Amino acid sequence: MIRFQRYLPILDWGSRYDRETATSDLVAAVIVTIMLIPQSLAYALLAGLPPEVGLYASILPLVAYAIFGTSRALAVGPVAVVSLMTASAVGEFAQQGTPEYLGAAIVLAFVSGLMLVLMGLFRLGFLANLLSHPVISGFITASGLLIASSQLKHLLGVPAHGHTLYDIVLSIVSHLNEVNWITFAIGFSATGFLFWVRKSLKKMLLGIGLKPFLADILTKAGPVAAVAATTILSAAFELGERGVRIVGDIPSGLPVPQLPSFDSDLWLAMAGPALLISVIGFVESVSVAQTLAAKKRQRIEPDQELVGLGASNIASAVSGGYPVTGGFARSVVNFDAGAATPAAGAFTAVGIALATLFLTPLLTFLPQATLAATIIVAVLSLVDFGAIRRTYAYSKSDFAAMAATILVTLFFGVEQGVVTGVGLSIALYLYRSSRPHTAIVGIVPGTEHFRNVDRHKVITGDSVLTLRVDESLFFANSRYLEDRVYALVAENPDIDHVVLMCPAVNAVDASALESLEEINLRLSDSDVTFHLSEVKGPVMDRLKRTDFLDHLTGQVFLSQYDALCALDPLTAHIAESRTPKKPARSAVWSGPEI
C-alpha cells in the first residue's frame, strides 16, 4: 500500500478530499482555465502546430499529472521554451503544416514521456543536476530572445523561417517590403497593451481600491481581453480578407485517443531532442513545484515528479498533443487562486475541454498577431540580462558556461546550446577539481594548530614537509597531487619526511589510492618517508581493505601535532616554548582561514 502511494500520490490526498478543498480547487481551476486558453493556442503556434493541438495538450496531461504528480499547485501544459524546442526538433524532420510534422510532434511527446517515466522509476532525477543554474538561465534567456524574434514575423505579417537568430532576422529583413500594415497595427497595439497590463494595470487597480487578489486575476486576464478585442475587430472588419492572418477554423470536439506512430526512424530522430526536452522541462517544472511547495512547508518528490510529467506527456501524445511541462506563471496563478490539491488541475482540464467543445468557433477570426503578442510579452519576462551580469561578477567560469550556452543557442540552435552548456560546465568543473587547493603548513607557535605557511606566521623544520590537501582525492586530481609532491621534494633536497595532512579528504578513489602508492614508492626511492595525518574514518576504513598501509614507509598519525612530535620533536618543542601572538581562541576556529 505504501508502495502504491509512492507511485500514485492521488491515493494519499484523494482519501482526504472534502467539499472545502474541492471549492478551493474549483475556483483556482476556473481562473487557470481562462488564462490557459490563449496561452495554449499561442504556444501551439510557436511550436508550428495547429492551434487546437495546444488545447489538446491542456486536457488529458492535466488529468495524468493530477493522478501521478506530487505538487499540489503545479499546472502543466504547453510552455514557451518546450514549444520552441519542439519546433526546432520537429522542423529538422518535417515541413510545418504537414501531417508528418504533427505526427513527429506527437512522437516527440510520447518518447519524452517514456523517458521521463523511466528516469523516474530508475531514480535518475539527479541527471537534471547536470544543468547548472547559469546554463539554464542562459538557455532560457536565449530561448526568450529566439522566441520573441521568431514571433516578430506574425507581428509584421511577413513570412519568415529559421531556427537561429541570424536566420530569423535575415529572413524577416528580406521580407520587410511585404509588411501587412493592418497586422502590424494589431500586433503592436496588442503588444503595447499587454506590456501596459503587466507593468501598470495591477498598480492602477489597487489604486482604485480593488482587493489585491482580484487585481491580480484581472491582470492575468489581460491576454484574454486582447484576444476578445482583436477577435471582434477582426470579425467585424473581415480583416482575414485584407491579408491579416487569422487562426481560422479550429476543429471543435475533443481529440480522439490514438497511438503515436511507431516508425523506428522517427523514434530514433526524436530520441536526442526528447531527452533534452525531458530534462529541460523537468528542471523548469520541478523548480516551480519546489518553490510553491516550500511556501506551505510541503514536499515534492523529484523522482515521482518525473513519473508525473512523463505520464502527462504520454497522455498528451495519445490525445494528439505535443510535449508539455509545468509552467511557471500558470502554476503561480493556480497557487495564488487557492489550488489545494492536484484535483485543481483535473478541473482545469474539464474547463479546457469545455472550451474546446464550445468556444473554438468564436476563435476563428482571432488574428495570429494577437497570439504572437501574448507570446512576446510572456517570453521577454524570461530574458534576464541581470543574471548574466551577476554571474559575471560572481564567477568567471560559470559566466563562461552561461555565455557559451547563450551564444550557441542563439546562433546554432537550442539543442546545441544545451549540450554545449552542459559539456562546458562539466569540463570546467573537472578542470577546477583537477587542481585542488593544497598548502604547505607549519605549526602556530604556542598551539597545536597548523596553518598555511604563506598566510600565517608559523614554524616549520627543515626535515619534515607537511602538505595539506583541501579536497577529496580522485582520478582527475590525483596526478596533480603526485606532481605537487614530486616538485616539492625536488625543490627541498634536505627533507626526510613528507606528511600528507588529510582533514578535508572525504574520499580516495582507486586512482588516488594508486597515486598514494606511487608517491610512497617514489619517495622511498628518494629516501624520503611518506606519512599521512588526520585521515577521516571512512577513508581509513577503506585504506585498511588494501595493502597500502603495509607498504607505507611512514605512519598514519591521528593528528598533525602527533606527527610533528614524532618526526621533528625539536620544532615541536620550539613551537611549544613560544607564546602565541593571537589569543588561543581565534586559532581554534579554523573557519575563516585556509
Next chain:
Amino acid sequence: MIRFQRYLPILDWGSRYDRETATSDLVAAVIVTIMLIPQSLAYALLAGLPPEVGLYASILPLVAYAIFGTSRALAVGPVAVVSLMTASAVGEFAQQGTPEYLGAAIVLAFVSGLMLVLMGLFRLGFLANLLSHPVISGFITASGLLIASSQLKHLLGVPAHGHTLYDIVLSIVSHLNEVNWITFAIGFSATGFLFWVRKSLKKMLLGIGLKPFLADILTKAGPVAAVAATTILSAAFELGERGVRIVGDIPSGLPVPQLPSFDSDLWLAMAGPALLISVIGFVESVSVAQTLAAKKRQRIEPDQELVGLGASNIASAVSGGYPVTGGFARSVVNFDAGAATPAAGAFTAVGIALATLFLTPLLTFLPQATLAATIIVAVLSLVDFGAIRRTYAYSKSDFAAMAATILVTLFFGVEQGVVTGVGLSIALYLYRSSRPHTAIVGIVPGTEHFRNVDRHKVITGDSVLTLRVDESLFFANSRYLEDRVYALVAENPDIDHVVLMCPAVNAVDASALESLEEINLRLSDSDVTFHLSEVKGPVMDRLKRTDFLDHLTGQVFLSQYDALCALDPLTAHIAESRTPKKPARSAVWSGPEI
C-alpha cells in the same frame, strides 16, 4: 633565455654535457638499440605495417625527443598498445598492405603529433587526468589480450582478421584446418623460450655468479637470441618455401624525409583516433618518465613532455614512421644501463639507423612467428587480472568503469573502450558528487565541538537544526542540498532556525549560490531563519561580492558554537554544564571522525 630553455630542455642539459655523461649515454644506447630492433619490427607487424616502418619510427622520433623532452631516461618508439590502436584506426580506412594504409598511418602520426604539441603549448596536459587508473589499467589489460589473440594467427600460420576478440577468435577458428605446422613449431618454441627467459634466465644467471646488471642485460636480449636462432634456421632450411611467412626483403637505406598527405577527409577520419592515441600514449609515457625521474629526485614537466612526444610523432610522420610514445620496458633498460641525459636516445637513433642501413638484409629470412612470439610475451605482462580483483575489493564504482572499459575494448573496439571508460568514470564521479555527505550535528557535552547526531552522544535543541555539509557546493549537488534542507524542515515542524555548517566547503559556484538563495527564500516562506557557520575565508569573500548576505534572514557565525549560543542559549548552557565522557583531547582532533 629562460623561456627558450622551457621549450628546449636540450639547452639546459646540453650546456653541461661532458665526456663522462657521454660514456654513460653511449653504453645505454648500445643496449637499447639491441633491444629495440626486434621490438620495432614486431610492433610494425602488429600495426599491420611493413617491418621497416617500425625501424623508421625508431630513428628521428628519438632525436626529436632528445631535443624537446624533459625525461632523462625515457626511450620513445613504437609500443604495443599504440600499435594496436593504429591498426584499429587505419584498418577502418584502408586495406593492410596498400600504400593508402601506410599513408593513413603516417597522417595519424602527424595529426597526433600536432595535437600533442598544441596540448603542450596550451598546457592541456590535465586532460590526461580524465583517464582514471582503473580505466587505463582495464584498457591496457584488454589491449594486451586483444594483441595476444591477434598474434595467434602468426603463431599458427593462418590468415585471420578483425579488431575485436570475437572476430579474431572466430576468424582463427575458421582457419584452424590451414595451420602450418612448421610455423606452429617455430612460433610456440620461440614463445616458450621467451617465457622461460623472462621467468627463469635471470635467476639462473645470477645463480652461476653473473653480476645483476649483466644478468639483466642478457635477459633483455632474449628476443634478439630468438630472432637470430630462428632466422638462421629459416635461412638454412629455406622455410619460406615451405609456407612459413618470413619478413622478406626489407628496403635498406634510411627513410627519405617527406610531408604526409594533406587529404582533408583523411585528416578528419584520423582526428578522433589521433586524439585517443595522443592521450593514451601521453599517459603511458608520462607515468614511465615520472617513475624514473623520481628515482633520482629529478622532475619532468608534463606539459613539456607533450611537446616532446608531439615532436617525436611529427618526426616519425615526416620520416615515414607511425605513432610512437615512451615505452615502459625500454625506458627501464635505458635507465638501468645508465642513460644520464636524453642524448642516450639520440645515440640509440644512430644505432637503429646503422641497423637499418646494414642489418636489414640479414632479417629477410626472419619468420613472422618469432616476432609474434616476442609481442605475445611482451604484452601478456601488461595483462593484470590482479588489478581487476583489487579494484573490485576497493571500490565498486571504479570497478564498474574498469569492467566496462575491458568488455567494450574486447568486444567493440579500442576507441570505443577508452571513450566508454572515460565517460563512465566522469558520470560516476558526478553521481557521487551529486550526493555529498551531510550530517545533522549536535554539541558534544562539556566541549564547544559538534558531531554527527547519528554517530555520537550529542545534545540538540528542538528549535535549531544544524546541517553540516562535507563537500564543496556546485551545480551537481546544490539541488540535493536544497532537497535535503526542505525535507528536514518538512519533517521537523518545530524548528525556527536552520544553520548550514560549512567547514569543508571550499567553493560555492553560481548554481550553489542560487540554491542558497532559494533555501533562504523558501525557509523564510516557512518562517524559518537561515544561518551559516564556519564559512571559509575565500568562500566568504566571494559571497560578499553578491547581495546574498543582505537578503540572508539569519547571520553568518564565525563558529558553530557562537551560532548555538546566539540561537539556543539554553541548549548551550545544558551542554556546558555536563562533563564530557571522553577526555577533551580526543574531541579536539576531528581527524578520524565525520
